[in-house]
C-alpha cells in the first residue's frame with residue numbers, strides 16, 4: 001500500500017517576484033518533506049512533471065531539480081503526458097513503489113506557464129498539444145477543440161449557458177476560500193454572459209488561466225513511513241487510458257471516453273464504485289469540461305438534475321473542486337495533477353488550508369486529470385482511515 | 387530577468403503523411419481507405435479501427451457538410467464530414483454565414499497544410 005505522507009502546493013498565479021520554477025519546486029518539496037517526517041536522504045526516487053521544455057527553457061528538468069533538492073543519487077525522471085503529466089508522474093512513482101523498485105518517492109510538478117513567455121506564445125505552443133500536423137497546422141486552438149466537443153455534450157444533455165455560468169461561479173467562488181489560488185473571484189452571471197466569446201459557446205470567463213506554480217507529494221510504502229505518518233491517506237486505485245487525439249476521428253466527440261475507462265480501472269483496482277467517492281478534484285480546463293468529466297467519471301446519471309440540486313457544491317453530495325480547480329486555483333500545467341493529488345490528501349486528512357475543508361472529511365477522494373481534449377486520461381483514488 | 391530568444395526553424399518530414407500533406411497544400415482531398423474493411427478516413431488514420439495498418443490513398447470530391455461550428459476571438463472553425471469519408475475533421479471556416487452547411491476544401495495559400503473550407507458555390511442554405 002502506498003501512502004501520501006507529505007503534500008504541498010505553492011501559491012498558483014502569475015509570479016512577478018523574480019522567483020523561478022526551480023524555487024517553486026524547492027518550496028513545494030521542502031514543505032512536503034517536512035510534513036512527511038523523512039530526511040531528503042530517505043528519498044530514492046524523484047518523479048518530476050512539466051508539460052514542456054518550451055515553458056521551462058530546460059531540457060531534462062528532473063536532473064536540475066534533483067540537484068536543487070539535494071536528491072543526487074536518487075533515480076530521477078520527468079514524466080510527460082500533456083495536461084495529465086502530473087497525475088502520470090504520481091502513477092509512475094506509485095508503480096515504482098508497488099514493484100519494489102523504490103520505497104519512498106518525491107513527486108514534484110511545476111511549470112512557469114504564465115510569466116516566462118507571452119500569452120500568445122503559450123497559446124501557440126498549446127496548439128501543438130493536439131495533433132500538431134493536422135489540427136495544429138490548421139490553427140485550431142485548445143478552446144476551439146474543447147468548444148466543439150462540448151457542443152455535442154451540451155445539445156444531447158440539454159445544457160445551456162446558465163449551466164456554464166453555474167460551474168464558473170462555483171469554481172471561482174471556491175477559490176476565494178483558497179489563499180493560494182490564482183483566480184478567486186465573485187462573478188455574476190451577467191459578467192460571464194458579457195465576457196468576450198473565445199470559441200462559442202466558450203467565453204473568456206469560462207476558461208482556466210495560465211498560471212505559475214508547483215506542487216509536491218511524498219509517497220512511501222506504508223511500512224517504510226515514519227510511525228507518525230502510518231495513518232496518512234493512501235493511494236487505493238490508479239487508472240489511465242487514452243482516446244484518439246483528433247476529435248473528428250472519434251465516434252462520440254462529446255464524450256470523455258478515456259476518462260470513463262481510466263475510472264473503471266481505478267475503481268476496479270480499489271474495489272470501489274464512483275458512489276464511494278466523497279470529494280473530487282476534476283480537470284476543469286473549461287467550464288463545460290467539468291460537466292463532461294463529472295458524467296464520464298460516473299458521478300451522475302442526470303447532470304442537469306444534479307446541478308439543480310447543488311450536488312457538486314461544498315456540502316453537496318459530491319463536492320467538486322473545493323480548491324477552485326483549474327478555473328479558480330489555477331493551471332501551472334505540470335503541477336496540476338500533483339496538486340490535485342496533494343489537495344485530495346490534505347482534504348482527506350482534514351489538513352487543507354482552504355476554508356472549505358470539510359469538518360468531517362469523507363473516506364475517499366478522486367484526483368482526475370487529462371491531456372488533450374480528454375485524450376490522455378489519468379485518475380487517482382485516495383482513501384483514509386483504512 | 388534574463389532575456390533569451392530561441393529562433394527555431396523546423397524542417398518537418400511528413401513521413402507516411404507526405405501524400406496527404408502535399409494534397410492539402412494543393413487544396414485536394416486525399417483520404418485513406420482501409421485495405422481490409424474499406425473504411426475511409428479523412429484526416430487519414432494509419433491504423434484503421436478494424437486493426438488493419440494497410441491503406442490505399444483515395445481522392446474525395448472535397449465537398450463537406452458542417453456538423454458543428456464555433457466562432458469567436460480564436461477564429462471560425464467547424465467539425466465537418468467530407469463526402470464519402472467515414473470520419474470527421476476540424477477545418478477553418480472561411481466566409482461562412484450562419485445558414486451555410488456545405489463547403490469545399492480550398493488551397494490554403496502558403497506552404498502550411500491548413501484545412502480551409504469555403505462555402506460551396508450555389509449551395510443551398512439550411
Ligand SMILES: [Zn+2]
Pocket residue numbers: 420421422423424425434435436437438
Ligand atoms: Zn479497416
